[in-house]
Amino acid sequence: MSSSEKSPSPGLKPFTAMVRREFAGYFRTPLAYVFLAVFNAFAVSLAFFVGGLYESGIASLDRFFLYHPWLWAFLAPAAGARLWAEERRQGTIELLLTWPITVWQAALGKFLAAWLFLACALLMTVPVALTVGWLGDPDWGVILAGYTGSLLCAGACLGIAAIASALTRSQVIAFVTGFLACFILVLVGYGVFDELLAGLLGSTGVDEIRRLGLWRNLEPFTLGLVDVRPIAYFLSVAFAGLGLSTIIVERR
Amino acid sequence: MPLIEAKNLSKSFGAIRAVCDVSFAVDRGEVVGFLGPNGAGKSTTMKMLTGHLRADEGAAVIAGFDVADQAVQAKQHLGYSPEGAPAYGEMTVREFLRFAADLRGLADPAESVRKTLELCRLNEVAAQTIDTLSKGYRMRVGFAQAVIHDPEVLILDEPTDGLDPNQKFEVRRILKEMAARKAVIVSTHILEEVGELCTRVIVIAKGEVRCDESREKFLARGSDLNAVFRQLTA
Numbered sequence: 001m002s003s004s005e006k007s008p009s010p011g012l013k014p015f016t017a018m019v020r021r022e023f024a025g026y027f028r029t030p031l032a033y034v035f036l037a038v039f040n041a042f043a044v045s046l047a048f049f050v051g052g053l054y055e056s057g058i059a060s061l062d063r064f065f066l067y068h069p070w071l072w073a074f075l076a077p078a079a080g081a082r083l084w085a086e087e088r089r090q091g092t093i094e095l096l097l098t099w100p101i102t103v104w105q106a107a108l109g110k111f112l113a114a115w116l117f118l119a120c121a122l123l124m125t126v127p128v129a130l131t132v133g134w135l136g137d138p139d140w141g142v143i144l145a146g147y148t149g150s151l152l153c154a155g156a157c158l159g160i161a162a163i164a165s166a167l168t169r170s171q172v173i174a175f176v177t178g179f180l181a182c183f184i185l186v187l188v189g190y191g192v193f194d195e196l197l198a199g200l201l202g203s204t205g206v207d208e209i210r211r212l213g214l215w216r217n218l219e220p221f222t223l224g225l226v227d228v229r230p231i232a233y234f235l236s237v238a239f240a241g242l243g244l245s246t247i248i249v250e251r252r
Numbered sequence: 253m254p255l256i257e258a259k260n261l262s263k264s265f266g267a268i269r270a271v272c273d274v275s276f277a278v279d280r281g282e283v284v285g286f287l288g289p290n291g292a293g294k295s296t297t298m299k300m301l302t303g304h305l306r307a308d309e310g311a312a313v314i315a316g317f318d319v320a321d322q323a324v325q326a327k328q329h330l331g332y333s334p335e336g337a338p339a340y341g342e343m344t345v346r347e348f349l350r351f352a353a354d355l356r357g358l359a360d361p362a363e364s365v366r367k368t369l370e371l372c373r374l375n376e377v378a379a380q381t382i383d384t385l386s387k388g389y390r391m392r393v394g395f396a397q398a399v400i401h402d403p404e405v406l407i408l409d410e411p412t413d414g415l416d417p418n419q420k421f422e423v424r425r426i427l428k429e430m431a432a433r434k435a436v437i438v439s440t441h442i443l444e445e446v447g448e449l450c451t452r453v454i455v456i457a458k459g460e461v462r463c464d465e466s467r468e469k470f471l472a473r474g475s476d477l478n479a480v481f482r483q484l485t486a
Contacts, residue, residue, distance in 0.1 A: 017354030021340075028342045091338030095397070098302040098334075099355050100327040 014101045018109030019116075026079070026117045039075055039121040043067070044128060058136075061143050062222040064128055068150045069186045069214035072118075072157040077178030079117055080161025081171040083110050084249055088169035093249075107246040111162060111238075118154040122147065142224035149221025152234035153214055157182045159241020166245035182214075189213025253316055254279050255329075255405050255435035260310035261300050263293075270296040272459040273310070278435040278452075280404070283427070285450035285467075286439040289485050293459040294439045295335055298409050301437070302332045314405050328356070331403035335410050337394025341383035345374055345393055348382060352397040364400050371426065372396040388419040395423060399430070406436045412445065424449050443477040446470060457485035 026032040043064070047053045051063035087093035096106055129147075132138050157178075164178035165171075187193040189210050198206045210216060217230035254277035263271040271293040278284050288294045299305040301312045303319035303326060312319045315329035339348055349368055353361035369375050372392050377385060382393055395411055411427075412420045420442075427436065427449060438449065446453055446467060453470040455463040462484045463470070473480045 011357070013357045014355045017351060021343075021351050025340075025342070090341060091334065091336060092340055094299075094304050094334040095332075095338060097304050098327060098330065098332045099352070100324045100357070101355055102324060 014099075015105050015109050018101065018106055019113045022110050022113030023116055025082075025113075032117070035075065035078060036121050036124060039071060040124050042071055043125050046071075047128065053132075054135075060138055061129060061132060061146050064125075065146045065150055065218065065222040066215075069153060069218060072150075072154045073182035073186045073214070074179060075121070076118060076154055076157030077161040077164060077175050077182060079114050080158050080178060081165055081174040083114060083162050083165040083174075084245065085165045085168050085171045085174040089171070097249075103246055103250045107162075107242060107249065111158065111242050114158055114162075115151075115155050118158065119151055122151055122154065139224060142222070145224045145226050146222045148226065149218045149230070149234075152221075152231060152238075153218050156185075156214070156234045156237035156241075159238040159245075160185075162241045162245035163248065166248040185212065185214045187213075189216040255315050256301065256407075256437065257313040258297065258301060258310070259313065261297060261307045261312060262309040263296050263300060263305060263307055270459055271300070274456070274459070274461055275310075276454055276461065276464055278437060280435050281432055282452055283431045283436040283438065283450045285446045285453045286437050286456065287441065287443070287446070287453060287481065288439075288456040289441070292457045292485065294456055295409055296459075297456065298332075298407055298437065298439060299334075302330060302407055303327060304334075328401075329404050331398035331401065331406045333394040333398040333408045333411055335413070337391045337411075339382045339390065339393050339397070342381060344379055344381050345369070345385070345389075345396075346378040348393065349396055349400055352400050356401045358401055368396050368400045371399070373422070387414050388416065391415060391419070391423070395426070399426075402430075404434055406430075406434050408436070408438045410439055410441075412440065412442065443481055446477070455481070455484045 026035075046067040047061075047064035051066055053061075053063045056063060084093070087096060097103065129138075129143050132143075133140075160181045161174070161178035164181065165174040167177070168174050188197075190213075194206055194210060197209060201209070212233075217233045220227050220230055256278035258274055258276050261271055261274045262269070274293070274297055276284075286294050286298070296305065300307045300310075301314070301319065303312070303323050306320065314326040317326035317329070319326045340351070343351065346365060346369070349365045350361060353364045358364045369378050372395060374389070374392060374396060377389055382390060385393065391411060391414070395408070398406060398408065406427075408427075412423050415423065424445070427438070431451075438445070450467050452466055453463065454461060470480075471477075
């Protein structure tokens, strides 16, 4: 425990320590298991009972992915609420910001851990895909594309949740504001909401805004179309959220 | 070269001027008692020294590194325990210290954790989650994370606040053990601590340094330290 023991360049060690702690942090409370259970229950029941996945008689998961923007809009802010709000509440943000790790490293570590946690939730729905595979002969490439799109969509919602969490010390407020912001992105692209917007902005404006909807960008994936534009959309929302939340934490 | 340098530090929160042109330097082997009434600007000054708050004006230098421009290097030489010793309550003491060691990129984190648990007499609660600890143990955990990398600079914000006399004695004992090799700043409003622990005293009130002198000189100001304190901070 002498100063000489400090390795000259800690390299990625602090960063991986950050990711590990944050990821493990989800499983330290029963909340994580509740979260995983709720996600799965909703993902499966929405697909089968609301989307009529079984009755459709088509070996495809598009009716399963159809509801994912709704699920992520609710659950990504739930998982992301603790990112910074909890640090502020416990006062540990003062420790974190005086440890030799940059705010960017800390923020990225937290973000990746949360995204990884959401990926676990998504991974647990694989039995749905296996069921479809057992009942019919789906295009596995399309299913894989759907999962990729859903994971990217989760990242975008998490980016928004990160901003909400950086702004407050209350996880509840972080969750509610994050959810509302994501909810708007879900609504964009739905008929009723678009008509409302068209009344306000005119039809050309609505066309542009419609491109920002979560489902609009997820849909191509569920059809097996992996296009650059929706990937760029999801990643820019995710990283813009990450960047903004980091700046907020740095400035405060 | 002093290990801690505050150069004309100033900080305002809105219209309130919390710290106004505070300067001092602390060398190795010094334990500075940072005294002042509540709201005097002690914590704000410490937060600027540790890089948690950005100074409006002036600079803070730790072990030769500017905390704003060379933040990571400065923080590698710094151990800091904020007021109330915050910690991740859901982690066990051992996990928390291991996290602190890993985050600091220590070469042998397991060994550092073992030594620190021993030094701070935390072995018996090592497997307990921090949320379940008594205040005394929590303060010691806060202290432990600050010394796990054996830093040259130690900044402790009210490390004995709320401890019983035995626990206070224990924290002072550990501090004295390592003080010779470090530059230490301890904020407190317990005046007896000055005589027992510090080599030098800085009194701050209304954001300004009111007195900066050796312990001997400070103690010679009068037998009633409370009266001396009241007079200096009036």
